[in-house]
Amino acid sequence: MQLLVPNSLSHFHFFQKLPPLSRPYSSLLESDDDKPQDHYFTVSYLINSLGFSPKLALSLSKTHKLRLKSPERPDSVIRLLKHYGFSDTQIPEIVKKQPSLLLCNAEKILAPKLQFLGSIGLSATTIAEVMNYNQRILAQSLERSLKPCYDIIKSVPIPDDMVAVFFKNSRRAMGVKLLSNLPPNISVLREIQVPESAILFCVTYHPLVLAPNTSKLRESVNKIINIGILPSSFTFMKALQVVSQMDESKWAQKKEFYKKCGWTEEDFLFAFRKNPLFMSLSEKNSSSKMEFLVNEMGWRSADVAEYPDILTHSLEKSIIPRCSVIRVLQYKGLIKKGERSLSTMLINSKKRFHDRFVSKYQERAPELLSIIQGKMSLAEFGLGFEERGGVKQL
Known part of the structure; x- marks a missing residue:
């Protein structure tokens, strides 16, 4: 495709007429390593060509060390994206995510x-969506x-309509060495x-779950089966997602943490069999929830x-x-204590909880919407948690 040399006069004139940036913006341009004029042109281009605010343009220039010395190259990039069907709305979003494209x-x-x-x-449109992730x-x-990565995933194989989904979620897996383990795994x-649907x-x-070498994957698979999770079950791949990215020392540390929270060995294994993803949470995250639910x-x-x-909810x-x-x-x-299982209420879907409660x-209780939002x-409503037998309860 022939790319034309852009007319740079509009950007040159804009740069010449651009008023001095007011503080604190102008102070951000001062640097021992960079020429202020390079910053000014970059910022002016981002404002003029992509509609960015001065604050955002400065941020991109400084944070990403973006230096545009002339409009030719960025103009050609924008023109190419438009040629391939990217809209005037999508292009600024793409540049915002990956400024170095310019x-x-x-x-x-x-x-x-x-x-x-x-x-x-x-x-x-799909490429723009992929780039957003x-x-x-x-x-x-x-x-x-x-x-080569495309060739590997198609050899698995995955349907054409799932290729874009793979590219969206493969930011850390776009390496041939990593993905080469997919077929044997x-x-x-x-x-x-x-089940094929789970795979x-x-x-x-x-995709990173299937990136380890095959012997390591077999170890993870055997560990999960020994815990009592069947390969055909819905939770098996969730368990593999956790176990494949956690070495033995980290596993032992997590288990010890939950034991300190009051769980027995059987409590821990029972919880893992029901929903392994709680093991992906940080100890700080889990601790605050355990403290609230128990205390x-x-x-x-x-x-x-x-x-x-419940631990996976915010x-x-x-x-x-x-x-x-x-x-x-x-x-x-309006409801009696013990009338419904509180645990069930907490794990209901957002819509189901909203509809039911x-x-x-x-x-009869119009304030409920403000509370759930x-x-x-409760303090504003005049209620709180009352203490009974040394334990605070609803």
Whole structure:
């Protein structure tokens, strides 16, 4: 494709007429290592050509060390993206995610990659969506990364309509050495009769899970089976996602943490069999939830192990607001304590909880909507957690 040399007069005139940047912006340009005029041109270009605010333009210039000395190269990149169907809205978003694209040789570097992505069925809209998740997709080598990685995942195989999903989620897996383990590792999973749908989900959404060498994967698989999780179960691939990325010392450390929270060995294994993903949480994250559920809600530690899904919910955005809604409903006599399992209430979907405990009682308790949205606390409503027998409960 022939790329025309752009007319740079508009950018030159804009740069000449650009008023001095007011502080604190102008002070950000001062640096011992950079020429101020380079910063000014870069900032002026980002504002003029892409509609960025001065603050954002300065941030990109400083944080990403973006230096544009003339408009020719960035103009050619923008023109190329438009040629491939990217909209005036998508292009600034792409540049915001990967500013260094403006420094690329559009014809020699970017055009072949866009051509390739288009040839495997990705539209401009899809490529833009992919870049929103995986900003480095166009920074990958075409011959050493994009093409061979595509060949590997197609040999698995995965359907054409899932290729874009793979590229979205493969920011850290776009290496031929990593992905070369996919075929033999998938063979291992098929040997033990892991469902094809689960394998496909893992390849497209969590490719790094299948990146370890095959002997390491077999060790992880055997460990999970010995814990009592069947390869055909829904939780098997979740368990593999956790175990494959956690060495023995880290596993022992996590298990010891939950024992200090009051779990027995059997509590820990029971929780892992129900939802292994709680093991991916940091100790600080889990500790705050355990403390609230045990000390504030009066649960036994073993109760939390029975419903480990709760630990994967946000304390501030889900657990506390839901418990507060239940507290108000109990206080007003709209539901009785013990009438429903609190654990079930906490792991219901957002819509189901809203329908059953907010919308249903909206007329008799209009404040529920503000509470579930975090706009009102129990303290503001005149309620709190009362203490009974040394344990705070709802």
